[in-house]
Amino acid sequence: MKIVIIDYGAGNIQSIKFAFKRMGVEAILSDSKEEIRQADRIIFPGVGEASYAMQKLKKSGLDTVIPTLSQPVLGICLGMQLLCNSSKEGNTQGMGIFNVDVKKFEGNIKVPQIGWNNISNLKSQLFEGIPENEFMYSVHSFYAPLCAEAIATSEYGIQYASALQKNNFYGVQFHPEKSSKVGAQILSNFLNINSKK
Amino acid sequence: MLAKRIITCLDIKDGRAVKGINFLNLRDAGNPVEMAKFYSENGADELVFLDISATEERRKTLADLVLKVAETISIPFTVGGGISSVEDVEILLKNGADKVSLNTSAVKNPKLITELAAKFGSQCIVVAIDAKQLHDEWIVHLLGGKVATKINLFHWAREVENRGAGEILFTSMDHDGTKNGFANIALTKLSEEVKIPLIASGGAGNINHFVDVFDEGKADAALAASVFHYKEISILELKSELKRNQIPVRL
Numbered sequence: 001m002k003i004v005i006i007d008y009g010a011g012n013i014q015s016i017k018f019a020f021k022r023m024g025v026e027a028i029l030s031d032s033k034e035e036i037r038q039a040d041r042i043i044f045p046g047v048g049e050a051s052y053a054m055q056k057l058k059k060s061g062l063d064t065v066i067p068t069l070s071q072p073v074l075g076i077c078l079g080m081q082l083l084c085n086s087s088k089e090g091n092t093q094g095m096g097i098f099n100v101d102v103k104k105f106e107g108n109i110k111v112p113q114i115g116w117n118n119i120s121n122l123k124s125q126l127f128e129g130i131p132e133n134e135f136m137y138s139v140h141s142f143y144a145p146l147c148a149e150a151i152a153t154s155e156y157g158i159q160y161a162s163a164l165q166k167n168n169f170y171g172v173q174f175h176p177e178k179s180s181k182v183g184a185q186i187l188s189n190f191l192n193i194n195s196k197k
Numbered sequence: 198m199l200a201k202r203i204i205t206c207l208d209i210k211d212g213r214a215v216k217g218i219n220f221l222n223l224r225d226a227g228n229p230v231e232m233a234k235f236y237s238e239n240g241a242d243e244l245v246f247l248d249i250s251a252t253e254e255r256r257k258t259l260a261d262l263v264l265k266v267a268e269t270i271s272i273p274f275t276v277g278g279g280i281s282s283v284e285d286v287e288i289l290l291k292n293g294a295d296k297v298s299l300n301t302s303a304v305k306n307p308k309l310i311t312e313l314a315a316k317f318g319s320q321c322i323v324v325a326i327d328a329k330q331l332h333d334e335w336i337v338h339l340l341g342g343k344v345a346t347k348i349n350l351f352h353w354a355r356e357v358e359n360r361g362a363g364e365i366l367f368t369s370m371d372h373d374g375t376k377n378g379f380a381n382i383a384l385t386k387l388s389e390e391v392k393i394p395l396i397a398s399g400g401a402g403n404i405n406h407f408v409d410v411f412d413e414g415k416a417d418a419a420l421a422a423s424v425f426h427y428k429e430i431s432i433l434e435l436k437s438e439l440k441r442n443q444i445p446v447r448l
Binding site: 012014015018019021022047048049110111112113114115116117118135137139140141155156175177178179180181183184 | 267268290294392
């Protein structure tokens with residue numbers, strides 16, 4: 001199985017590569033459209049600021065490639081947010097896979113949310129064998145509100161969508177690569193998802 | 198619900214773990230990668246590596262260590278000590294560190310916080326503040342607490358937040374090494390002053406101190422070293438006790 005981590009200069013991708021390595025599988029970093037199209041599984045990471053990351057994707061033309069992919073794609077953190085319609089962060093237009101607009105946390109809570117929060121209302125093969133309310137590590141100031149495509153929810157001042165799915169596209173707000181054994185199980189589930197390709 | 202975090206700190210010198218007592222009298226305490234693995238499998242929510250080496254090779258030694266740690270553990274970790282430039286941070290993040298922590302360099306050049314937050318995002322910029330009370334005022338200290346500044350702790354905390362720090366790691370020099378509990382009054386005041394998460398450090402001696410730092414001190418995370426390194430407190434037992442006290446933890 002060929003796993004490609006999209007390398008567009010956004011954030012800590014070494015950790016994701018190492019997480020797969022600990023599972024005994026090799027993932028390659030690539031920004032090549034050909035290589036990405038041919039992969040069996042694609043990880044779309046992202047750390048940092050939304051409009052800056054989107055600019056980078058546009059520059060490389062990946063913003064038009066990613067929405068056309070037919071194999072399982074997993075967006076992580078900002079990667080998930082960029083797959084949404086839009087983000088309040090830098091008023092960024094997203095790739096519009098998930099029909100939801102990303103907002104900023106407000107109210108009497110600490111921002112960014114940093115730490116381990118539990119995930120509930122789990123749906124989809126991505127969470128097979130994962131008990132309700134397991135803790136996952138997250139670091140973020142923006143979130144996807146609850147919506148039809150939510151496959152996990154978390155609470156931080158409000159209830160929000162901590163994971164999304166539409167067809168072959170999956171997105172998680174948390175960092176499975178940094179979430180101990182449960183995170184590794186989610187990555188392993190992603191590799192085991194049935195897919196046409 | 199967001200859990201309160203328990204963080205273990207490893208002091209690093211020339212690629213090896215040491216433990217400073219009141220920032221003095223260092224003694225060797227083991228292989229940092231093995232220690233990191235042990236803690237990540239035994240309940241720690243996060244790790245902090247604080248490099249105190251002073252050799253010319255320190256940059257490379259630390260970068261190598263970060264790579265080995267990132268390969269081995271699957272929980273987040275922060276690296277601090279002697280970080281003073283964008284290049285320093287770039288290497289550490291590229292090698293797999295999740296966050297970096299600035300201390301003296303941020304006080305000497307506050308613009309560095311702004312610059313780093315803009316380039317790498319606030320989420321990976323921790324500002325560590327060491328302070329102690331002088332004539333009833335909390336004063337920021339530098340170089341591991343050895344040098345006093347004229348800066349007020351709460352003013353500085355607000356400034357680092359405004360400049361884009363994602364978290365503050367506050368060490369009370371008055372409490373560090375005493376094992377008499379954390380600086381809960383100063384911590385409560387800090388949590389009223391800033392909206393970013395606060396990590397409390399200095400003073401952990403027993404399990405009740407952790408209950409207090411979350412209940413009274415309103416801390417988001419508590420950091421300790423020796424009580425964990427010398428196995429005076431087991432993190433798993435600590436967390437069970439926190440849970441019994443209705444404090445949300447990851448167990």
